[in-house]
Amino acid sequence: MTADLAALLYLVSGVLFILALRGLSNPESSRRGNNLGMIGMAIAVGTTLAVAAPPDALTWGLIALGVAVGGTVGAITARRIAMTAMPQLVAAFHSLVGLAAVFVAAAALYAPQAFGIGEVGNIHMQSLIEMSLGVAIGAITFSGSIIAFAKLNGNMSGAPIILPARHILNIAIFGAIIALIVMLVMSHGADTWTFWAITVLAIVLGVTLIVPIGGADMPVVVSMLNSYSGWAAAGIGFTLENSALIITGALVGSSGAILSYIMCKGMNRSFISVILGGFGGEVAHAAGKTETRPVKLGSAEDAAFIMKNASSVIVVPGYGMAVAQAQHALHEMANKLKKEGVKISYAIHPVAGRMPGHMNVLLAEANVPYDEVFELDDINSQFPTADVAYVIGANDVTNPSAKTDPKSPIYGMPILDVEKAKTVLFIKRGMGSGYAGVENELFFRDNTMMLFGDAKKMTEEIVKALG
Amino acid sequence: MTADLAALLYLVSGVLFILALRGLSNPESSRRGNNLGMIGMAIAVGTTLAVAAPPDALTWGLIALGVAVGGTVGAITARRIAMTAMPQLVAAFHSLVGLAAVFVAAAALYAPQAFGIGEVGNIHMQSLIEMSLGVAIGAITFSGSIIAFAKLNGNMSGAPIILPARHILNIAIFGAIIALIVMLVMSHGADTWTFWAITVLAIVLGVTLIVPIGGADMPVVVSMLNSYSGWAAAGIGFTLENSALIITGALVGSSGAILSYIMCKGMNRSFISVILGGFGGEVAHAAGKTETRPVKLGSAEDAAFIMKNASSVIVVPGYGMAVAQAQHALHEMANKLKKEGVKISYAIHPVAGRMPGHMNVLLAEANVPYDEVFELDDINSQFPTADVAYVIGANDVTNPSAKTDPKSPIYGMPILDVEKAKTVLFIKRGMGSGYAGVENELFFRDNTMMLFGDAKKMTEEIVKALG
Amino acid sequence: MEIDPFIFRLSIFVLAIFVGYYVVWSVTPALHTPLMSVTNAISSVIIVGALLAVAVDLLAAGEGGWIAKIFGVIAVALASVNIFGGFLVTQRMLAMYKKKEKK
Amino acid sequence: MEIDPFIFRLSIFVLAIFVGYYVVWSVTPALHTPLMSVTNAISSVIIVGALLAVAVDLLAAGEGGWIAKIFGVIAVALASVNIFGGFLVTQRMLAMYKKKEKK
Ligand SMILES: NC(=O)c1ccc[n+]([C@@H]2O[C@H](COP(=O)([O-])OP(=O)(O)OC[C@H]3O[C@@H](n4cnc5c(N)ncnc54)[C@H](OP(=O)(O)O)[C@@H]3O)[C@@H](O)[C@H]2O)c1
Ligand SMILES: NC(=O)c1ccc[n+]([C@@H]2O[C@H](COP(=O)([O-])OP(=O)(O)OC[C@H]3O[C@@H](n4cnc5c(N)ncnc54)[C@H](OP(=O)(O)O)[C@@H]3O)[C@@H](O)[C@H]2O)c1
Numbered sequence A, B: 001m002t003a004d005l006a007a008l009l010y011l012v013s014g015v016l017f018i019l020a021l022r023g024l025s026n027p028e029s030s031r032r033g034n035n036l037g038m039i040g041m042a043i044a045v046g047t048t049l050a051v052a053a054p055p056d057a058l059t060w061g062l063i064a065l066g067v068a069v070g071g072t073v074g075a076i077t078a079r080r081i082a083m084t085a086m087p088q089l090v091a092a093f094h095s096l097v098g099l100a101a102v103f104v105a106a107a108a109l110y111a112p113q114a115f116g117i118g119e120v121g122n123i124h125m126q127s128l129i130e131m132s133l134g135v136a137i138g139a140i141t142f143s144g145s146i147i148a149f150a151k152l153n154g155n156m157s158g159a160p161i162i163l164p165a166r167h168i169l170n171i172a173i174f175g176a177i178i179a180l181i182v183m184l185v186m187s188h189g190a191d192t193w194t195f196w197a198i199t200v201l202a203i204v205l206g207v208t209l210i211v212p213i214g215g216a217d218m219p220v221v222v223s224m225l226n227s228y229s230g231w232a233a234a235g236i237g238f239t240l241e242n243s244a245l246i247i248t249g250a251l252v253g254s255s256g257a258i259l260s261y262i263m264c265k266g267m268n269r270s271f272i273s274v275i276l277g278g279f280g281g282e283v284a285h286a287a288g289k290t291e292t293r294p295v296k297l298g299s300a301e302d303a304a305f306i307m308k309n310a311s312s313v314i315v316v317p318g319y320g321m322a323v324a325q326a327q328h329a330l331h332e333m334a335n336k337l338k339k340e341g342v343k344i345s346y347a348i349h350p351v352a353g354r355m356p357g358h359m360n361v362l363l364a365e366a367n368v369p370y371d372e373v374f375e376l377d378d379i380n381s382q383f384p385t386a387d388v389a390y391v392i393g394a395n396d397v398t399n400p401s402a403k404t405d406p407k408s409p410i411y412g413m414p415i416l417d418v419e420k421a422k423t424v425l426f427i428k429r430g431m432g433s434g435y436a437g438v439e440n441e442l443f444f445r446d447n448t449m450m451l452f453g454d455a456k457k458m459t460e461e462i463v464k465a466l467g
Numbered sequence C, D: 001m002e003i004d005p006f007i008f009r010l011s012i013f014v015l016a017i018f019v020g021y022y023v024v025w026s027v028t029p030a031l032h033t034p035l036m037s038v039t040n041a042i043s044s045v046i047i048v049g050a051l052l053a054v055a056v057d058l059l060a061a062g063e064g065g066w067i068a069k070i071f072g073v074i075a076v077a078l079a080s081v082n083i084f085g086g087f088l089v090t091q092r093m094l095a096m097y098k099k100k101e102k103k
Helices: A003-023 A027-051 A057-080 A083-110 A125-153 A166-186 A192-210 A215-240 A243-267 A271-275 A300-308 A319-324 A327-339 A358-365 A376-385 A455-466 B003-023 B027-051 B057-080 B083-110 B125-153 B166-186 B192-210 B215-240 B243-267 B271-275 B300-308 B319-324 B327-339 B358-365 B376-385 B455-466 C005-025 C029-054 C064-096 D005-025 D029-054 D064-096
Strands: A312-317 A343-348 A373-375 A388-392 A423-428 A448-452 B312-317 B343-348 B373-375 B388-392 B423-428 B448-452
Touching (some): A057 D029, A057 D064, A083 D029, A083 D064, A125 A215, A215 D029, A300 A448, A327 A358, A327 A455, B003 B027, B027 C029, B057 C064, B083 B215, B083 C064, B125 B192, B166 B192, B215 B243, B215 C029, B243 C005, B300 B423, B312 B358, B312 B376, B319 B358, B358 C064, B423 B455, C005 D005, D029 D064
Parallel strands (some): A388 A423, B423 B448
């Protein structure tokens, strides 16, 4: 295969990746988009195998082995994973991409001819710079994602671990990495120890940067690392002179940056402070305060009675629904109510749950049709005409202090106006606060009824009470 | 200047053009966008002058002369032109771009060295193909835009001129052009007569393609030619190996295509039939029918009285407002009403007027703040709560037959729901129909009052009556 | 592995089409008329070709040189009409779009 | 006038950033989770680099050859986890998004 044809095919696979993301603009076209992405990947792999054909049977065997082992692990994981575990899964997959980037860079250092970037101990300067940036970002992505995974998966406490003098420590490590990169470049790639020193230090940096960040902030971290790894991939794309990698790097880089921006805006945090990585730790979890004001308590039977007689119910799911895995019970309840002639819709806040689109994927899993599920802007005007707002495991996203109290940590965040519904039902385990650790004024309102219990159990009881 | 630096600067100017269009996403940023566009153009020109420096004072003089003459004409035109004449102006400017492309291609044919594409009589094949496509599209754009200009400016009747056997004629000319291109390429550019023959035939084709199309359809034609000329510019960009031209060509190509798509969708016509150029001529102007049903007539005094006592008025401007230049009078009326405590908003249909954004630019000219001007989707839900819909020179965009009558030529087109307002005032000269030539049921409704007269005069009388 | 620059230009072209598609869709309908005039203005980068034609070296180009030079001047003039006319008329239009004055 | 291919790659990169920006903003919020998993999957094109490393010619590469080959195999395996895992989990998720059934 000529280099021109290969370049053309890499362009084609880049375009297919663009179309894969473009497909996600609506659920209808998204499945075709995903298939286009797979075709793009197949073309990229096939082109590489044709243009740099493995020289012997052994090599073919090794490649087959790698793909078989990796592919099997990947496929099984993909099939088994619970939908609620998606944030962890993405973090775990992420660390693998980071590690792969490290190994690719190392291979390029030991056999630069294979990549056309010079000879051992005499590698082009530009390639060395790109390579060492690639390995550093790759290693940070690797260890950072592992920490994020551990915190999200509960293998490690989610509490922020504040290291002494962490900012100075991080700056020192960062400086050392830069110095080592300069040394590596000056030696034209002969001093391989500097390469490994960069790798080790970057792995340490990934840890020290991420451990101080609270577990609940991990989704932003995952998305941010995603963005970083995109730029790293683009860097390696320049080294390998490969446009599929350059295009993909830009796509992944943008995607991560935009998703972290969306999360930050939804939480009313500054994007810059997140990107610099110096945030977290100071999340106010003022949950301890004991509240003495009375709340109106209700039972599953009360809730069933109220909703049966309603003409429209808006369901507002939140993180608690995900924790309790209540989506299936919820759908059952919705079906029962629909049979009674009640109109059901779902209202999704942009940062409900712990990951962008978290609630949508769970509701989809429970077979809730996506045309009953609405975004904040589209449904907020419906609350005043709704009879019941069924708030299940959501808290912050309904808290009116975001509109009224400039001192609140969530002040300025857009909010679902559940309090405008005739009756608000709050399903949660107790008076605990949500992610942002702020008191929710709504619990004490006259038109609010609190239903204490696990979201799934409570919903199931309501289903029973509906008969 | 090295070729690398030049290529980089051309990229920069391409990016500046992208940012220029990006700025148009809202009025706030649009002015900066336009400035970025100018900077991009200055960079492209400056880079070219540096990289292919004019060899002598004479050449510098010629360039200065060309820029001075062209620039003066352009600047004066830009300053003097009336906002209502924008469609003509764009068509006229367009024909100049087409002609310039023809001259550039001709120059490349006679002095290929200057462009690095070979030597006289021995020009690279690929360049010849690109060049002849460029000249053909350029020539079609030139003559087609002149026809469009003449029809829009009234120098020529807007009525479709149906040539005998026009489809066969067009296909024959098209075939001849292709044959000539092949001959030109085979001769390696030595047979210059074929080049001129292509030019002449393409000019003829531009005329025969466009004259059968009715005057009111010219905006779609202008936009379509715009798109074609973008692709032609990209073609010449490949010949000149210039990324600024390639990027610009793609931008202009998309822009024209999207605008014609928007117009076609707004008019409920098929995009494909427009792109193929075989449309028009069959526009049903069934205006002649005399209608006998009674309508409720009103005077300026009646309208002033009704609106004075209203609490909200929605103004719906259309093509008639543009013809009558009534925008300034309209704004005066709105100001008077605002002083009386009436809330005024403006509702703009996507294809109101004869050009996308036509109404917006006229209202802006009359100093109407753009945050009082709403798009169809944003204001349609407001009509039921409005006291008065003041429909001035609009007709088709309010016609409910688009919703109710599957046989209507505008069936399926989205419509402003003016009839839901308490009172509808129609300002027009008589019972004439609009662009689509269909009867408007609304004129005969109980809550409609017709105000016959020129849009500007009538509005001025209302202003007087408001005191 | 030398790659033909044509492939790169093609890549640039393809990506620019995507960019154009999105960037134009994101233009607010209220500014569609300025969009028409500004795309008209930027499409005059064709002046780059015209300048190359004018700058042709008469000694090297032989008899065709003068023809190219004259065609080039005409094309420069035509493109200049568009550049100045297009950007200025856009500027004039955009200057008219005003927000409500805060009183 | 030879132009350094780096300039072309830079152009491609710059335009791809614009495309990425627009294409990602146009993703509906309901599909942000699949977006995360699919970008993860496509970011494994890094496998291209891994395949080059495995395919290194041992005779030409000398002592470093074996090291590169082994690193390459590991990278191939890691990237494959992502490719299969990423696309399949996305497919599984997307299959769940259903419209209301018309009865
Ligand atoms: N979506 C994202 O991309 C993202 C990313 C990072 C951070 N965040 C943040 O996450 C928050 C999301 O808001 P949210 O309203 O969805 O959740 P939330 O404010 O965190 O509230 C969740 C509520 O669910 C209840 N809960 C927990 N487990 C439960 C169970 N098993 N059964 C019933 N209830 C249970 C908890 O109250 P009890 O303890 O009383 O039961 C808690 O108040 C926002 O503050 C947002 O900024 C979102
Ligand atoms: N905007 C675009 O991009 C575009 C492009 C191509 C085509 N179109 C088409 O243009 C039409 C636009 O709809 P529209 O409602 O704005 O206009 P319209 O339906 O064409 O109606 C214009 C009305 O204005 C009246 N009129 C003309 N001169 C007048 C004057 N001096 N004073 C007062 N009234 C006057 C006419 O009635 P009298 O004769 O009774 O006065 C006519 O009924 C649509 O059919 C659309 O598809 C639009």
